[in-house]
Structures are given as C-alpha cells and as structure tokens.
Amino acid sequence: MPITLTHYLVLSALIFSIGLFGVLAKRNVVAILMCVEVMMNAVNIALVAISHYRLVPAGNLVSGLNGQVLTLFVITVSAAEASVALAIILAIYRGRRTVNVDEVNLMKW
Amino acid sequence: MTTDSYTALAFYVIAGLMVVGALGIVLLPRVVHAALAMVFVFFLISGIYVLLGADFIAATQIIIYVGAITVLFLFAIMLTNRSYAPDSNPANSQWMAATGVAVLTFGSLAALVSQANIPQSSDVSAGLGDVTLALGQLLMGPYIIPFEIAGVLLLAAMIGAIVIAKES
Numbered sequence: 001m002p003i004t005l006t007h008y009l010v011l012s013a014l015i016f017s018i019g020l021f022g023v024l025a026k027r028n029v030v031a032i033l034m035c036v037e038v039m040m041n042a043v044n045i046a047l048v049a050i051s052h053y054r055l056v057p058a059g060n061l062v063s064g065l066n067g068q069v070l071t072l073f074v075i076t077v078s079a080a081e082a083s084v085a086l087a088i089i090l091a092i093y094r095g096r097r098t099v100n101v102d103e104v105n106l107m108k109w
Numbered sequence: 110m111t112t113d114s115y116t117a118l119a120f121y122v123i124a125g126l127m128v129v130g131a132l133g134i135v136l137l138p139r140v141v142h143a144a145l146a147m148v149f150v151f152f153l154i155s156g157i158y159v160l161l162g163a164d165f166i167a168a169t170q171i172i173i174y175v176g177a178i179t180v181l182f183l184f185a186i187m188l189t190n191r192s193y194a195p196d197s198n199p200a201n202s203q204w205m206a207a208t209g210v211a212v213l214t215f216g217s218l219a220a221l222v223s224q225a226n227i228p229q230s231s232d233v234s235a236g237l238g239d240v241t242l243a244l245g246q247l248l249m250g251p252y253i254i255p256f257e258i259a260g261v262l263l264l265a266a267m268i269g270a271i272v273i274a275k276e277s
Contacts, residue, residue: 002113003120008157009222011124015150017215022135024207027199030185031140034147036168036256037178038131041154044166052161053227065240068163069247075166075173076259082178085272086185094276102201106134 004076008049016042029092033085041076044071119160125151140198143183151175163239 019042022035051067094101130153133146150175158167248256 003117013218016132017211021207021211025200025204028202031198048163050160071158087270090274093189
C-alpha cells in the first residue's frame with residue numbers, strides 16, 4: 001500500500017496529541033515548552049505533507065511550495081518563542097527558586 | 110522491492126520511532142532524558158521532510174532544532190535546579206484529564222483526516238526540480254515582506270531575551 005497524504009496527516013495528529021498531553025500534564029515548565037515545540041513540529045509535518053501532495057502537476061513548482069515557505073516562517077517564530085520563553089523561565093527561577101508551574105501562582109485569583 | 114515499498118518501509122520505521130520518542134518526552138522521569146528524546150524526535154522529523162522531498166526544510170530542521178533550540182533547552186535545564194533528579198519531569202494532578210483530552214483530540218483529528226476527501230495531484234514526485242532554488246525565489250519575491258518581518262522578529266526576540274534574562 002503506497003504512503004498517502006492521510007498517513008502523514010495521521011502521524012502529525014498523533015505527535016500533536018502527544019505534545020498536547022505533555023503541555024497539559026507536565027509540571028516542569030521546561031518540559032511544557034519542549035512539548036509546545038513538538039506540537040509545532042507536528043503542524044510543520046502536516047504543512048510540508050500537504051504542500052508535497054498537492055503539487056500542481058503542470059510543472060508549476062512555485063505554487064506547490066507555499067506550504068514549505070509557511071513552514072520556514074513557523075520555524076523562525078518558534079525559535080524566537082523558545083528564546084524568549086527560556087529567558088522568562090530563568091527570570092522566574094531567579095526570583096522564586098522553582099520551575100514548577102503549580103508553584104508559580106502569583107497571578108492565580 | 111519497488112520504490113513505493115521502500116518509501117513505505119522508511120515511513121513506518123520513522124513514524125514508529127518518532128511516536129516512541131515523543132512518548133519518551135512526556136513519560137521519562139528525568140527532564141534531561143526528555144530533552145534528549147526531543148532531539149531524537151526532531152531528527153526523525155527531518156527524515157520525514159526528506160521523504161516528502163523538502164530537502165531545504167530538512168537541513169533547516171537539523172540546524173535550527175537539533176542544533177540551536179536543543180542547546181537552548183539544555184542550558185535552561187542545567188541552569189534550573191535538580192535537573193538530574195529522578196522526579197524532575199513530574200506529571201501534575203490533572204494528568205488523567207489531560208490523557209482524556211489528548212485521546213479525544215487525536216480521535217477527532219484522525220477521524221477528520223481519514224474521512225476528508227482531499228484532491229491530490231496524481232503524479233506527486235515528477236517535476237520536482239530544484240526546490241531550494243524555487244524556495245529562495247519565493248522568499249525573495251512574493252514573500253519578501255514576511256521574510257523581512259521575520260528578521261525584525263528575530264532581532265526583537267534576541268533583545269527581549271537578553272533584557273529579560275539579565276540580572277538587574
């Protein structure tokens with residue numbers, strides 16, 4: 001059975017769901033951030049797969065690459081997000097001596 | 110074996126290992142090991158990109174995720190406390206609800222994509238010329254404004270990270 005677009009999309013959904021579980025269930029904020037990165041990568045798989053399987057056949061390469069361009073921008077934004085988030089984690093750790101999200105409850109009503 | 114079955118073999122091997130690695134991220138008890146599992150998953154995702162004919166994205170994935178972001182994460186882990194303790198990657202009290210949400214999300218997404226009738230071009234591999242060249246032309250042509258904004262975004266993130274992490 002050849003590999004189709006559905007295979008890639010199901011793989012993407014599976015990785016995304018595992019990342020979602022990690023985001024919801026982890027206590028260490030670094031682990032939560034790692035799971036966010038995994039979710040972004042799952043979305044990137046879906047973008048590249050759709051971009052590949054919907055290539056316009058008549059030699060029009062450019063219009064089949066929009067998904068890959070979008071993936072490049074997602075990678076850029078996630079790099080920026082990771083650097084700022086890790087700086088915030090260090091600032092929190094410096095002030096409160098913990099990285100567990102359930103102990104950082106200053107803004108909890 | 111034909112090319113199709115080689116592709117299928119590669120896909121299933123990569124997908125299986127990737128699911129194992131992703132489960133390792135959420136289930137391993139030490140957060141350093143979870144970070145190493147994350148590196149493993151990023152490598153395998155780059156393999157998926159190669160299978161999909163996206164060479165440039167695969168190289169970018171290796172350089173940015175496996176190279177840069179992983180080092181960033183390892184620094185953050187080492188700079189916070191008890192990074193090698195056996196309970197440094199614990200689950201919180203809501204892990205059962207989180208499992209339910211994740212399973213429901215996967216179920217609905219999988220049902221959606223398996224029933225969706227997505228029109229596909231029949232000949233997906235032919236005519237795939239120099240993807241990197243075409244990507245560069247796209248980024249310097251129709252996508253020049255988002256490309257420049259991405260540069261400004263990276264500069265802003267760099268300055269912001271320095272300001273936030275600096276000891277006052």
